[in-house]
Amino acid sequence: xxxxRSTPRWQLLIPAAALAAALAAALAGCGYTNPYPAxxxxxxxxxxxxxxHREAVDAYTAFLRRSPTDxxxxxxxxxxARSYIATEEYPLAAVELQILRQEYPNSELVEEALFEEARSxxxxxxxxxxxxxxAREARVLFRSYLQTYPDSPRAEAARAHLVEISDxxxxxxxxxxxxxxxxxxxxxxxxxxxxxxxxxxETRHRDRILMDRARLALRRGEEPRAREVLEALLxxxxxxxxxxxxxxxxxxLPPAAPGS
Numbered sequence: 001x002x003x004x005r006s007t008p009r010w011q012l013l014i015p016a017a018a019l020a021a022a023l024a025a026a027l028a029g030c031g032y033t034n035p036y037p038a039x040x041x042x043x044x045x046x047x048x049x050x051x052x053h054r055e056a057v058d059a060y061t062a063f064l065r066r067s068p069t070d071x072x073x074x075x076x077x078x079x080x081a082r083s084y085i086a087t088e089e090y091p092l093a094a095v096e097l098q099i100l101r102q103e104y105p106n107s108e109l110v111e112e113a114l115f116e117e118a119r120s121x122x123x124x125x126x127x128x129x130x131x132x133x134x135a136r137e138a139r140v141l142f143r144s145y146l147q148t149y150p151d152s153p154r155a156e157a158a159r160a161h162l163v164e165i166s167d168x169x170x171x172x173x174x175x176x177x178x179x180x181x182x183x184x185x186x187x188x189x190x191x192x193x194x195x196x197x198x199x200x201x202e203t204r205h206r207d208r209i210l211m212d213r214a215r216l217a218l219r220r221g222e223e224p225r226a227r228e229v230l231e232a233l234l235x236x237x238x239x240x241x242x243x244x245x246x247x248x249x250x251x252x253l254p255p256a257a258p259g260s
Contacts (some may be wrong), residue, residue, distance in 0.1 A: 069182045
């Protein structure tokens with residue numbers, strides 16, 4: 001009988017040692033012990049610095065409950081909201097930022113809180129197929145921000161967000177227009193497009209809205225309205241990809257009546 005070869009003991013120890021090292025590393029990451037006392041701002045900040053945002057929320061809550069009038073209370077309220085943003089709990093973040101503005105109205109952080117509250121609402125918008133109510137709420141807050149802090153370094157970002165919001169709302173309504181088109185309801189299409197033109201002047205889809213309204217007017221024999229909308233397209237968006245079509249459609253219209 002052939003003798004069985006045994007595996008040297010040192011070779012068996014290598015996988016076991018590697019497994020132990022990996023387990024120790026994992027435990028070290030999960031078993032962080034915060035050195036600061038419960039209810040302290042430092043404890044919450046330490047969790048934030050390590051990216052432990054859920055633990056940070058609890059720690060900021062404990063600090064604010066214990067020391068609501070502390071000089072760091074407004075800062076803790078802001079950081080608590082940021083921890084919610086980090087975990088994508090945007091509605092909760094918006095609530096915490098609103099609390100900051102209401103309970104610490106004289107804080108220098110109120111400006112930042114208003115901007116972040118608006119952004120928290122905007123971050124809740126997942127797509128045009130979803131509820132756009134948060135986008136409307138964000139718009140109200142961004143407009144309030146620009147009115148209150150027109151010279152803020154964040155003003156340009158606020159204006160960019162307003163364009164983004166207008167795009168979301170415009171695309172949502174253009175989807176409604178398409179439904180009306182499929183249902184053969186031109187009157188409803190016209191009302192919706194006219195409302196879009198009045199309510200969403202900031203959207204980057206304005207040239208498309210104008211062109212859709214002009215085409216609808218032409219199909220309905222409303223040549224003066226078609227001329228008005230096409231001229232607005234060329235005036236407002238001369239570099240649009242639709243500008244060439246707008247000029248061709250205008251050229252095909254009969255001359256405008258004198259005095260019109």
